[in-house]
Structure formats: C-alpha cells, structure tokens
Amino acid sequence: xxxxxxxxxxxxxxxxxxxxxxxxxxxxxxxxxxxxxxxxxxxxxxxxxxxxxxxxxxxxxxxxxxxxxxxxxxxxxxxxxxxxxxxxxxxxxxxxxxxxxxxxxxxxxx
Amino acid sequence: xxxxxxxxxxxxxxxxxxxxxxxxxxxxxxxxxxxxxxxxxxxxxxxxxxxxxxxxxxxxxxxxxxxxxxxxxxxxxxxxxxxxxxxxxxxxxxxxxxxxxxxxxxxxxxxxxxxxxxxxxxxxxxxxxxxxxxxxxxxx
Numbered sequence: 001x002x003x004x005x006x007x008x009x010x011x012x013x014x015x016x017x018x019x020x021x022x023x024x025x026x027x028x029x030x031x032x033x034x035x036x037x038x039x040x041x042x043x044x045x046x047x048x049x050x051x052x053x054x055x056x057x058x059x060x061x062x063x064x065x066x067x068x069x070x071x072x073x074x075x076x077x078x079x080x081x082x083x084x085x086x087x088x089x090x091x092x093x094x095x096x097x098x099x100x101x102x103x104x105x106x107x108x109x110x
Numbered sequence: 111x112x113x114x115x116x117x118x119x120x121x122x123x124x125x126x127x128x129x130x131x132x133x134x135x136x137x138x139x140x141x142x143x144x145x146x147x148x149x150x151x152x153x154x155x156x157x158x159x160x161x162x163x164x165x166x167x168x169x170x171x172x173x174x175x176x177x178x179x180x181x182x183x184x185x186x187x188x189x190x191x192x193x194x195x196x197x198x199x200x201x202x203x204x205x206x207x208x209x210x211x212x213x214x215x216x217x218x219x220x221x222x223x224x225x226x227x228x229x230x231x232x233x234x235x236x237x238x239x240x241x242x243x244x245x246x247x248x249x250x
Contacts, residue, residue, distance in 0.1 A: 022158050023122055052147070055155055055215040062210060083147050090222050091215050092204040 003031035011042035011107045017049040020057030028057070032064040041073035044106045048079035053087060065097060074098070078106040111180040117172040120165035120190075122158070129153050132177050132186070139179065145242060148223040149184070155216035156188040156236050164190025164234055179242075186238045194233030 001018030012035050020028050035043055045064070047053075053061075061077070068075040076098045080088070088094040100106035114135040118124040129150045136149070157173060165171040176187040203214040221227050226239040 021154070022125060052150070054151060054158075055213075055219060056158070058215055059212045063212070066210060083144060087151075087219065090219065092209065096209060 001027055003028060005031065005035065008044075008103070008107045011044055011110060012038070012040040013044040013046055013103060013107070015046045015049070019052040019054075020050060020060065021052060021054045022056040025056045025060040029060050029063065032067070036067055036071060039071075040068075041071075042107075042110045043068050043073060043075045044100075044103060045075065045077050046079050046103050046106075047077060047081070047084060048103075050084060051081060053084050058087060058091060058093060062093065062096065074110060076100055076106040076109065078103050111178060113176070113178045115174070115176045117174050118157070119169045120161040120167055120171050120173055121169045122161060122167075125154050125157050125161070128157050128173075128175055132175070135177055136179065136184075139242070141242060145240075149186070149240065152220045152223050152238050153186055153188070155220050156186070156238065159216055159236075160188050160190035160192075160234075163195065164192030166192070182242050184240045184242055186240075187235060188238075189235040192234050194230075194235075197229045197233050197236075 001016065001020065001024040004015045006013050006015065014031055014035065016028065018024060065075045078100045079102060080099060088097065088099065100109055112135070114132065116131060118128050132153055133146060133150060160173040161167060165173060171191050174189040178185045200217050201208050201214060203209065203211065203218050208214060220238060224238040224240050228237045229235065
C-alpha cells in the first residue's frame, strides 16, 4: 500500500493505493499521523484505488477520524468502491464518517 | 465434493497466502467478484483472530484451514490451538458505546456476510457457511 499526500487548496488529500488490511494499516496510520503533525484541519482520504479493506483497516480509519476531530479538524472519505462502502453500511460507520462521492466534492464540502 | 485442507504458521505474513490458496481452490466456479470479496474477507478475519487471539502470534503454532464446496454450499473452517473464547459475548460494534472501539468488527462482518456461522464448544474453531447460487457447482 502506498499513501500519497497532496494539497488541494487548504485541504490535505491522502490518496491511498492498495489495500488497508491487518498488515498494511500501520503504514496508513503513519501517513495520517504525519498529516496531524502538520496541523492539517481539513483532511480527505481518497479511497479510489482501494479495492479491499478489512476490520483492521476500518478501525484505523475510525482512529484517523477521531484524532483529526480531537485536534479540531475534519476528515472526509471519498471514492469508495461499492464493496468497501457496503462494509461501512453494515458496521454503521457510514453514520460516523462524512463520505463524499468525489475528491472534488469532498474538498468543496468543508 | 471439492475439498482443500492446509495449515499456516501463526504469522500475519501468511494471511494472504491462505486467502490466495482458498480463492485459487474456488477458481472455475465462476463466482462473482462480490462473493469472492466476502469469502476472502471472512476467511482473513477468521485467520487473523486465530493467529492473534487464539495462538497469540506464536509462529510455531499452526492455524488449520479446511474448505469444502458441494452443490452450492461452501464451508470454511478455521481452527486455532488456543483455549477458545466466549463467542456469544461479542458486543455489537454498531452501538454508540462501541462504534469508536478498535476491535469487535471482524466477527460481526463474518456473521453478516456468511449465511451461517458455527463455533465448536470451546470456541477455538469457527465454521462459516455460504450458499452460492449462480456459481458453477461441481454437482457433488
């Protein structure tokens, strides 16, 4: 899994490529902790190239959401595949996260 | 009846090997990508639980996996060498007091994505059953 960070306006977008699973979620965690150190307040996680997320991945996204929130910022998810989105629906995490269809819409919705 | 049985060490590096072996075994059944996603996720969640909680990440202790497919019925068994756990006491990860917790979603996902989930009495063996319609059955 590779996480690329880019700035779009005053938002930080993390573009994840690969799976967020038991073995790779620590790498995703490192990426969002780095963004938090940079005091980012508007964070978008683009999951367009993430075909697989397991319960460890969901837990790490919850942690990212909470850490960004507790530092006064907001985190949004975007471009979820139908299957990944279904996991958020089953676990009711869709109610916790702000899930936007596209990166552009996510950035504009802050 | 098609059957596959193997063991992996209790090392997270082998999680993907296990699911690749199982998905390879199911090749030819013309299952949809969605069903293959569910099967992979449930298998990997069960294997992670077995490695982490059952065998306490002791690499030398094996996790046993058995898969069988017959007449549209897929059965996946994952067994560890641990003491088992109280599988009936798993809290609902969707509730407001649990939604932010780190753990508890793996087994919940398995229960939602499989048709039937059965534990042995001691709780160190999980059997996951999924009926597969539309796939190409081997006819038993």
